[in-house]
Amino acid sequence: DSGVTQTPKHLITATGQRVTLRCSPRSGDLSVYWYQQSLDQGLQFLIQYYNGEERAKGNILERFSAQQFPDLHSELNLSSLELGDSALYFCASSERTGRGEQFFGPGTRLTVL
Amino acid sequence: AQKITQTQPGMFVQEKEAVTLDCTYDTSDQSYGLFWYKQPSSGEMIFLIYQGSYDEQNATEGRYSLNFQKARKSANLVISASQLGDSAMYFCALVSMNRDDKIIFGKGTRLHILP
Numbered sequence: 001d002s003g004v005t006q007t008p009k010h011l012i013t014a015t016g017q018r019v020t021l022r023c024s025p026r027s028g029d030l031s032v033y034w035y036q037q038s039l040d041q042g043l044q045f046l047i048q049y050y051n052g053e054e055r056a057k058g059n060i061l062e063r064f065s066a067q068q069f070p071d072l073h074s075e076l077n078l079s080s081l082e083l084g085d086s087a088l089y090f091c092a093s094s095e096r097t098g099r100g101e102q103f104f105g106p107g108t109r110l111t112v113l
Numbered sequence: 114a115q116k117i118t119q120t121q122p123g124m125f126v127q128e129k130e131a132v133t134l135d136c137t138y139d140t141s142d143q144s145y146g147l148f149w150y151k152q153p154s155s156g157e158m159i160f161l162i163y164q165g166s167y168d169e170q171n172a173t174e175g176r177y178s179l180n181f182q183k184a185r186k187s188a189n190l191v192i193s194a195s196q197l198g199d200s201a202m203y204f205c206a207l208v209s210m211n212r213d214d215k216i217i218f219g220k221g222t223r224l225h226i227l228p
Contacts, residue, residue, distance in 0.1 A: 042221065045217065056215050058215055058217075088156065092158070102148070104158035107157070
């Protein structure tokens with residue numbers, strides 16, 4: 001158990017819908033990262049937050065947004081969902097930004113029908 | 114632009130043998146970090162080892178070591194005395210320490226340990 005929690009574990013929804021994925025980092029970790037893993041694109045970095053502020057942006061679509069709250073939990077919002085958004089979404093946290101170990105959550109499996 | 118290349122899509126290795134998983138990278142940054150992660154069939158991502166670009170010694174964590182050759186831009190993972198439980202997907206990743214912390218992952222190597 002990495003100490004990072006993600007909910008829900010599985011999510012099935014329809015095209016055009018909007019969903020919210022939630023992540024709670026390890027106690028004391030200030031950085032939260034979001035990743036998307038799909039068969040065709042591999043593991044893609046989406047976005048990073050550090051202590052409530054956006055720190056780095058990767059291949060995140062405009063239909064996706066994220067935020068980190070004062071209690072350091074983070075949410076990833078996916079809207080106008082398309083079939084191609086079906087993937088495993090990971091959240092990871094680290095104590096410091098960019099360095100050392102990132103602890104991954106168990107992931108949220110999103111299926112868009 | 115940053116790039117990570119893992120040239121071995123799949124490997125089969127006999128149990129108890131040592132394994133080297135290749136990873137080469139390209140970056141114009143002077144300060145960067147390299148990670149290796151393991152993803153078993155259950156799906157979770159497990160951190161294995163980290164190497165900073167300014168670290169003078171190769172990183173080691175138990176049976177895992179990172180063969181860091183900065184001039185050749187390679188960061189190969191070495192697993193000593195492989196075990197059946199090492200069968201998994203292995204990802205190499207590069208993070209920039211400059212203005213942003215963008216992280217890129219390689220496509221992975223699927224390692225099969227044979228009894």
